Amino acid sequence: MDVLYFAWVRERIGQPRDVVETQAATVAELVEELKAREERYEAAFADLSALRVALDQELADFDAPLAGVREVAFFPPMTGG
């Protein structure tokens, strides 16, 4: 599964993507696995209310299931326009 990071999430983690093998059933479970990896991941995911997630390029919730998902992206609230 591809895990992508954008904006300050990317900067805190220090790289734009990971390729992850996971049995996590939901986004929230994936986040717990990532936080356990290293301190920089824990820092990036410290406050989930400041983050958004997309599954296969569609916005989703943190309790959304990961079954069949190929690309997960984490990023701060958008500021386009």
Add this chain to the structure above:
Amino acid sequence: MDVLYFAWVRERIGQPRDVVETQAATVAELVEELKAREERYEAAFADLSALRVALDQELADFDAPLAGVREVAFFPPMTGG
């Protein structure tokens, strides 16, 4: 006093303006004087709800006083934009 006509009011009356000497106290009184002139004026002023009036280039009501007014204009509701 200059009396100006625009759009179909001008077309019905057949001219863009009159110079009028009047003792009319209000717009409504002036309208009565004009209607008494000729049939084309009566036709133009038949339905006051379809007309608007400006006094010295400011929109006004038909019961507005004419004291001090130099230019009266009659026209249909505006359709700009």
Add this chain to the structure above:
Amino acid sequence: MRIAVQSAAFDAGAELNAFSEGHSDVGAVVSFSGLVRADGGLSRLEIEHYPGMTERAITKIAEEAQGRWSLGDVLVIHRHGPLEPGEAIMMVATAAPHRKDAFEAAEFLMDYLKSRAPFWKKELGPDGSDWVAAKDEDEAALTRW
């Protein structure tokens, strides 16, 4: 604030660029252009106006908008005389620090220009010519403000 009442055609895109370039302290620019529709067999539009009152009425409307919203600038161009299908009849543009102000002020300007600036449209088509009737909805739009 620039207000132009003119018979000459204008280039809406060039006007938009000139308006935007003059205001780099604002973040939001909204424009509205009204075009002569080419449908319904319309062959020409003629716009009559009330010289003198026109500029005065538009200035008053633009000043009202500047009082109600936080605006960097306002542009109003309105043509009179004969117009061909596809041509721009008029445009308004607003520049503001915030998009909500720019949008609302532009809509306000349009609603007031429609019903309170002394312009009258006459349509010339295959069946002759006729003055465009004012729409109840245009008068009703003013109650919003």
Add this chain to the structure above:
Amino acid sequence: MRIAVQSAAFDAGAELNAFSEGHSDVGAVVSFSGLVRADGGLSRLEIEHYPGMTERAITKIAEEAQGRWSLGDVLVIHRHGPLEPGEAIMMVATAAPHRKDAFEAAEFLMDYLKSRAPFWKKELGPDGSDWVAAKDEDEAALTRW
């Protein structure tokens, strides 16, 4: 419908004219341009985006607008990468038979692009750089629709 996500600068006026000329069956064209403000000592803006999702999200928003309002056409251009003060970040344009539809659809597009299209702005100024924080009012603006 035209959607462009690009790093290259664009000419908002030329885009507006091209968009208007292609739709002479409509009477109303509304445009919004977002500009990099030149105030506050800002020296540059950098916009990051999520390639692939960006086009998908904007297309979805534009289709939603076309379903809600009677529109002749929709244009969305959004840049990414480095931008200088005064440059246009993005523009939307809507063409419609009636001005109310054109205005509302343009505002809807802007409100959704702000908070639902995957762009992130970073400001570079005299004190370094920082990501622009999302505003509560931008999220709140969505509840209108």
